[in-house]
Each structure stands twice: as structure tokens, then as C-alpha cells.
Amino acid sequence: MFKISAFGAAGEVGRSCVLIDDGERRVLLDCGVKIVPKERSLPPSGIEEVVREEGIDSVILSHAHLDHTGYTPRLFQEGYNGVVHATPPTRDISHILWLDHLKIEKEEHYLTSFLETALLSTSLHDYREKFRVCDGVIAEFFDAGHILGSSSVLLDWDGVLIWYTGDINTSKTPFHDGAKFPDEEDIDIVISESTNGTRDFPSRKVVEEDFGREITEVLERGGKVIAPSFAVGRSQEVAMTIARWVDIKGLDAQVYLDGMIRYVNEIYLNYLDEKWVSPRFLSWLKDQGLSSPFEMEYLREIDESIKRKEAFRKQISKNADPCVIITTSGMMEGGPVHSYFRYACTDPKNMLAIVGFQVEGTLGREIMEGRRQIVTTNGFGNGYSVEIKSKVKRFHFSGHSPRLGLQEYLLLLDAKNYLFVHGDSESCYALEKYVKHEAVHSNGEVKALKRIEPAVIPS
Ligand SMILES: [Zn+2]
Ligand SMILES: [Zn+2]
Structure with a gap:
């Protein structure tokens, strides 16, 4: 039995922080802040208690943007002493962005020394390289086409396949060829971004x-x-x-x-x-x-x-x-x-x-x-x-797939369950409705999808 909780990016863009918990093992996907104009950035809601009281086995970062990484050093301040899995470009870009964020917000979220700790705790992996996350859990990064080093993450959790999209761009851009898909066909759970769930724009x-x-x-x-x-x-x-x-x-x-x-x-x-x-x-x-x-x-x-x-x-x-x-x-x-x-x-x-x-x-x-x-x-x-x-x-440059690109992507994934994060509520619901009612899957049937509410921030 999996419990998947979003401590942020639930009906919003910002502070991505998804915890997968099967009662024994807890893996955190991303740990970002939400940048708020003219104010201090917002941390994910309540992840500190999880670290202090239950503990986390491993952390995986999809890419360097602060809305996915900006709160990661705080995990160490709360006592986390495991590794942070990332691609090498994600580690390097995060370093620059964390320093810049510290310069602007000072030690609002964590003491400077924990930035170093987080960096020293990174475990680096290339795309398509399988790595052990914790007992029984293997992960693999796939090019997400969003920024340099950006990844979608495939988790093989005792045979249950979980696909976390991170931020994806299915379009070709000067440096990237678009988001890649897993080879595996039986994805059990997709945790997908929904940034442009209701928006289309020119190619x-x-x-x-x-x-x-x-x-x-x-x-x-x-x-x-x-x-x-x-x-x-x-x-x-x-x-x-x-x-x-x-x-x-x-x-x-x-x-x-x-x-x-x-x-x-x-x-x-x-x-x-x-x-x-x-x-x-x-x-x-x-x-x-x-x-x-x-x-x-x-x-x-x-x-x-x-x-x-x-x-x-x-x-x-x-x-x-x-x-x-x-x-x-x-x-x-x-x-x-x-x-x-x-x-x-x-x-x-x-x-x-x-x-x-x-x-x-x-x-x-x-x-x-x-x-x-x-x-x-x-x-x-x-x-x-x-x-x-x-x-x-x-000019509508975007690092994220427009609505139609996202829909096509979800259709190709053809998973059993979907959870939508990283989008306003309207976008999350629109995509949920799409995969439930409108997507015709490869076998010609529309699969019965378990209803998963857009992630709820634990109180
Ligand atoms: Zn991003
Ligand atoms: Zn993002």
C-alpha cells in the first residue's frame, strides 16, 4: 500500500515535494520552494516533521530549478543524513541557484553550512543508469527535455513501476530533443506535472x-x-x-x-x-x-x-x-x-x-x-x-509541454493510475478528466482509473 503525499505543488506551481511511503520506506522526490513576488519564498508544508519524526530513506531531485530543489539543504538541518540523487548538471546548477537564493533571502530557510552538506551528499547519475535508492527500490533518470540535466524518474519499487515526470518539455528546443519515455510498458503510477494542463500555445x-x-x-x-x-x-x-x-x-x-x-x-x-x-x-x-x-x-x-x-x-x-x-x-x-x-x-x-x-x-x-x-x-x-x-x-517560449503535448505524453504512458501535481487546480483536474474520460488507450479501451485527488497538502 502506497501513500503518496505532496507537501507542495498541490494545485499550484512551486515547492514540489512528493513523498512516497509504503509504511517501511520513504523516498522524497524533489524538495523545492515557491518563489513569491516581493515576499519570502514558501517552503513545502510540513516536510520537516516527517524528516524528524519518521525519517526519510532517500531524496531524488528531478532538476535544478528552485521550485524543485530550493528547500533540500533544510532536510539536512532537520537531521537527514542520506544521499541526494541527481544528475551532474542538476547538482552544478543547483549550487549556483542555491547560492543566489541565499544571497537574496539570507538564512530564511536553512543555515549556509547545510548548503555545503547537501552538495557533498549528492550521488550523481547519468541518464538511463539504474541506481539503488533504498532496499528494494531502483531508480533511473530519463531526459525530460526541460533544462540541462532535467530528468523524469522511473522507480521500480518491489516491482511496482512509478513514473515521476518532473518538469517535461516534449518539444524540440535548441539544446534538447524533447522528453523521453520509459521502455517499460506497465507503469502503475504516474505522478505528472500539469503546468499547461489547460493551455495551448504555438509550437x-x-x-x-x-x-x-x-x-x-x-x-x-x-x-x-x-x-x-x-x-x-x-x-x-x-x-x-x-x-x-x-x-x-x-x-x-x-x-x-x-x-x-x-x-x-x-x-x-x-x-x-x-x-x-x-x-x-x-x-x-x-x-x-x-x-x-x-x-x-x-x-x-x-x-x-x-x-x-x-x-x-x-x-x-x-x-x-x-x-x-x-x-x-x-x-x-x-x-x-x-x-x-x-x-x-x-x-x-x-x-x-x-x-x-x-x-x-x-x-x-x-x-x-x-x-x-x-x-x-x-x-x-x-x-x-x-x-x-x-x-x-x-513570445511564447515555454519549458513545459503545452496541453496537447502533455495529453499525448500521458496517452503514450498508458498507466494504471495518475496523480497530477505542479499546476493550478484547474489544470490538474483537466488532465485527470482527460485520462479518465477522453484518452483512448493503445488497446482500444479506456482503462478504469482509480480516482486520485490532486495531491493534498497534509495539515
Ligand atoms: Zn523546472
Ligand atoms: Zn517546476
Whole structure:
């Protein structure tokens, strides 16, 4: 008898933390926080007591995003002394994100020393490598196509097969070829993300085309494109989308990368092989005569080599040379993008390209919905009142499968039971309804599915 509990990500996106408990063994899948605009992040609800009172045998992280990993060091502070299973890129990216999170929220959730403990406790595994989780439980990571090192997890629990999707993207993106499936056919329980359970958007190919055309137009009229972007994954994808336009359409572009992006680029460089990155991308890189995607001559990182960074930002914003600036933070809550609001977004010939999801309550969401009068909040130009006069355009890049992709994915898994997490309640219920009523399974029958409520946070 399994008890599967979600201590977060139950009818919400954020603080993923799923415990599988069969009465003897307890395995935790992910342990993240929920980033809340303008407030402290939220931890999963009540996982500390489980660690203290019952104990956990093992922890598995699907990928590095903070909503899946951000609370992991706290487990050690509560007395957990086992290992954290992860892929090597997940460990490396988590390290950067944890440090950044500590910088922002200080020791809100755990003491700094436990970050080190968590890192030292990682046990690293490649995709498709079986590893022992605890007695009778074997796990295997599969490429989830979401970010570098992201995984879906197959658990063989005394012969019961449990598939945890993590965050999945079934679309091809510059670095990845889309989420992979387990070879096993008799999956007993699927624990699936539901981010876009009710949402469809244009295919990645259409989005990339649209983005390419729009930036070409801006650059050709001598303008600048400011693309606030997440440091992990999206920034690199957007840079490579531009690189394809330079390669195929002869676009003349100067691209700058500003903020934490450069540290993540360094991690990408350590994993540029077929194990972690699409062979399609690697052969394209080879055709370009490049060993790194970030060594293109028109691409420049705004790093320590630039002494007066703020003056440099002003200069590239104000001079006559067209350019694209990819910069943090992705939801525009802070970071160097605020400098560009001030220097570049007041000019109608420029464009603010929204390339990432904007959570309700963030400045990015407000700008996306029409707000134009803002006050800058970064360390250099704090408190400047700015009116955004540049064109604001949203591009539907997504790290998650849209509704139809998710449905197809669930259909192919053809499992006996489904549990939906990591989506608002509407999305979780929509997918549950889909697998119960609408999915026609491979044998032509609709299987009787046990009803599992969207996960409930234990009180
Ligand atoms: Zn994610
Ligand atoms: Zn997530």
C-alpha cells in the first residue's frame, strides 16, 4: 500500500515535494520552494516533521530549478543524513541557484553550512543508469527535455513501476530533443506535472520564427532588443535561436548576455556532449567550426572584464549600434534589466521582448498586461521613474509541454493510475478528466482509473 503525499505543488506551481511511503520506506522526490513576488519564498508544508519524526530513506531531485530543489539543504538541518540523487548538471546548477537564493533571502530557510552538506551528499547519475535508492527500490533518470540535466524518474519499487515526470518539455528546443519515455510498458503510477494542463500555445518552431522575424525588424531599423530572461535554460535557448537566424538568414546581430547567465553558460560548457545535449545541436555547432556555443564573435558576456558595468550598459543602450541584450531577471523583479528599462526602453524604436512565463504579481506580468510607468529597483539605478515607450511583445517560449503535448505524453504512458501535481487546480483536474474520460488507450479501451485527488497538502 502506497501513500503518496505532496507537501507542495498541490494545485499550484512551486515547492514540489512528493513523498512516497509504503509504511517501511520513504523516498522524497524533489524538495523545492515557491518563489513569491516581493515576499519570502514558501517552503513545502510540513516536510520537516516527517524528516524528524519518521525519517526519510532517500531524496531524488528531478532538476535544478528552485521550485524543485530550493528547500533540500533544510532536510539536512532537520537531521537527514542520506544521499541526494541527481544528475551532474542538476547538482552544478543547483549550487549556483542555491547560492543566489541565499544571497537574496539570507538564512530564511536553512543555515549556509547545510548548503555545503547537501552538495557533498549528492550521488550523481547519468541518464538511463539504474541506481539503488533504498532496499528494494531502483531508480533511473530519463531526459525530460526541460533544462540541462532535467530528468523524469522511473522507480521500480518491489516491482511496482512509478513514473515521476518532473518538469517535461516534449518539444524540440535548441539544446534538447524533447522528453523521453520509459521502455517499460506497465507503469502503475504516474505522478505528472500539469503546468499547461489547460493551455495551448504555438509550437516552438512558430515561436522561434516569430521571434527571429521581430528582432530582425528591430535591428534593421537600428533598434535594440531587450530580452529579460531566466538565467538557466531560457537565456541560452534565446541566444541560440538568434544564432540560428544569423546562420540561416544572415541576420546581422550583436548579442550581449548580462547577469547570472554567464555562470550558467560555464556549466553548459562542461556538459556539451551527447549525454546531455541534442546531437542535432552538437553537429550544428561543429558545422559552425565552434567548440562552444558562447564563443561566437557577435556574442559577448558582460562579465568581470568590463570594469564599469553600469557605464557600459548605458553605452550599449544609447549608442547607434543595433543589438540584442539578454539579461536577468526573467520576471523583471530586479537585476540588470532595470538598467535597460532606464537606458533603452524609453526609446520607441527598441523592443522589450518577453520570452519567459510571468507569474502573477511580478512586474513582468504587469508590464505584459499593459503597465508602462515603472520605478527601477536595481542596485545602480534604484528609484528612477521610467515610462516604457518601446514596443512590448510576448513570445511564447515555454519549458513545459503545452496541453496537447502533455495529453499525448500521458496517452503514450498508458498507466494504471495518475496523480497530477505542479499546476493550478484547474489544470490538474483537466488532465485527470482527460485520462479518465477522453484518452483512448493503445488497446482500444479506456482503462478504469482509480480516482486520485490532486495531491493534498497534509495539515
Ligand atoms: Zn523546472
Ligand atoms: Zn517546476
